[in-house]
Amino acid sequence: MPEKEKRIICRCEEIAEQDIRNAVREGYTTIKGIKRRTRAGMGLCQGRTCASLIRDIISEMTGIPKGQIEEDTPRFPAFSVKLADLARDFDRNEVIPDNVTGR
Numbered sequence: 001m002p003e004k005e006k007r008i009i010c011r012c013e014e015i016a017e018q019d020i021r022n023a024v025r026e027g028y029t030t031i032k033g034i035k036r037r038t039r040a041g042m043g044l045c046q047g048r049t050c051a052s053l054i055r056d057i058i059s060e061m062t063g064i065p066k067g068q069i070e071e072d073t074p075r076f077p078a079f080s081v082k083l084a085d086l087a088r089d090f091d092r093n094e095v096i097p098d099n100v101t102g103r
């Protein structure tokens with residue numbers, strides 16, 4: 001395997017360039033399709049880091065101009081939140097009406 005294909009494209013999901021190229025060879029030519037096939041783009045950064053690299057590979061292998069490669073549906077980045085942060089400023093009466101709690 002060429003050294004280039006061992007290169008990690010999606011650091012969050014640890015997906016190598018070879019995996020992306022194999023998916024393109026199988027016919028996946030959109031970022032969303034590559035994501036579904038390989039999990040590249042499903043990590044913590046939600047493709048912020050790897051989507052442009054995936055687009056470059058698809059374009060190089062298929063000849064499709066980068067601007068014509070279908071985008072993935074953007075998602076909000078996931079991050080952990082402490083329960084204490086969620087509970088801070090929590091007004092129970094605002095969130096849970098009395099008729100729901102039975103008070």
Ligand code: FES
Pocket residue numbers: 009010011012013040041042043044045046047048049050051
């Ligand atoms: S690098 Fe691919 S999802 Fe973060």
